[in-house]
Amino acid sequence: MASTSASAGVLLRHVRTGRARSRADLVALTGASRNTVSARVDQLISANLLEEGGRGWSTGGRPPTLLRFNSRAGCVLAVDLGVTSVDVAVTDLSAQILGTVGHPIDIADGPGPVLAEVDRLAQQVLAEVGLTPGDVCAVGVGVPGPVEFSTGRPSHPPIMPGWHDYPVPSAFGRYDCPVYVDNDVNVMALGEMGVAGSVQDVLVVKVGTGIGCGIIVDGRVYRGAQGSAGDIGHIHVAQPDGRTVVCRCGQDNCLEAIAGGGALLRDAVAAGLPVATVREVVRLAAQGDGVALGLVRDAGRTIGTVLASLVNFFNPHRIVMTGGVAQAGVPLLAGIREAVYRRSMPLAARALEVTVSEAPDLSGRVGAALMAIEEFLDEDSVQALAR
Ligand SMILES: [Zn+2]
Secondary structure (H helix, E strand, O other): OHHHHOOHHHHHHHHHOOOOOEHHHHHHHHOOOHHHHHHHHHHHHHOOOEEEEEEOOOOOOOOOEEEEEOOOOOEEEEEEEOOOEEEEEEEOOOOOEEEEEEEEOOHHHOHHHHHHHHHHHHHHHHHHOOOOHHHEEEEEEEEOOOEEOOOOEEOOOOOOOOOOOOOHHHHHHHHOOOEEEEEHHHHHHHHHHOOOOOOOOEEEEEEOOOEEEEEEEOOEEOOOOOOOOOOHHHOEOOOOOOOOOEOOOOOEOEHHHHHOHHHHHHHHHHOOOOOOOHHHHHHHHHOOOHHHHHHHHHHHHHHHHHHHHHHHHHOOOEEEEEOOHHHHOHHHHHHHHHHHHHHOOHHHHOOOEEEEOOOHHHHHHHHHHHHHHHHHOOHHHHHHHOO
16 A cells, blocks of 8 residues: 555645645655655656755755646646537646637537537647647546546437537547546536645536536545436425426426426526526526516525435535526525525534635636546556656
């Protein structure tokens, strides 16, 4: 176990996340010998991933040489693929965006035309920031549907006709580097965590047309046995009036059939509001329209009853709401908080924070970058680089 807990990847992670700033810190954190740590640090320095800079405070004796992660050792491509638009960013190895470009697309055009457009945008943004395909260490892609993470292939994505089983990584052949593909909710969840190194347990709940949840355990995405963890949109919800709503999955009374964006629009139209999109319902609520406010708050309460169960089961530090319906902000949160705090066990709810994403548009790109960086800088690839 000593060899894994002080592997090059682990040492790099301690420095990247700010837990260690010197060889002495690494020795103290890992319990490995000073010689072992020094040899691996030297390998990481020659691989350009660590650099030495300055002197730390001495605690008696010679002050330690400080170590820094060289986040400019390479770059990653981050692709946030939506239903109607795509954003492509180039970031450094700490997920700082160096350049970004967006373009409208129609995901239903299929993988050929859409990924050709992504390729064009990627080349454009790389050129804009003065980098070449050879500088790209890894590619991260978020797509609006379920993905088999190990192969990067979408799996029966309901709103991506023509994409089932398509090998998305094959579209990035010119970069000769690993390509990681995951569903947009998991990717956004990583983006909400921000920089690497958080060890929090967080649920990131996206309420758009559907409802999905990214599960972050100890700062990392939890995908489950088949990769479908967090698919909370199809959890059954009891209806107080005994009403039955059929979900697009064929089951009755799924959460998203009652409280998702599609349901909100349906109920708003039925209530006589002059709206054609869920965005318009959200806007009316923001303007204080009583009927729209009531519908958004009810949706929040329904989502909150499911989240209360998840809080009892998972005991997260935080819940972050994101997606188009989450833009409704206060009235949605009010409904969610009411149900969560009323129905969760006191110990689990005591320090729980429920918030709305501060940068929902950015989290897809930052998350795709973080996914690529974390996977790329894992054990094996760092080991290979530092050899
Ligand atoms: Zn369903």
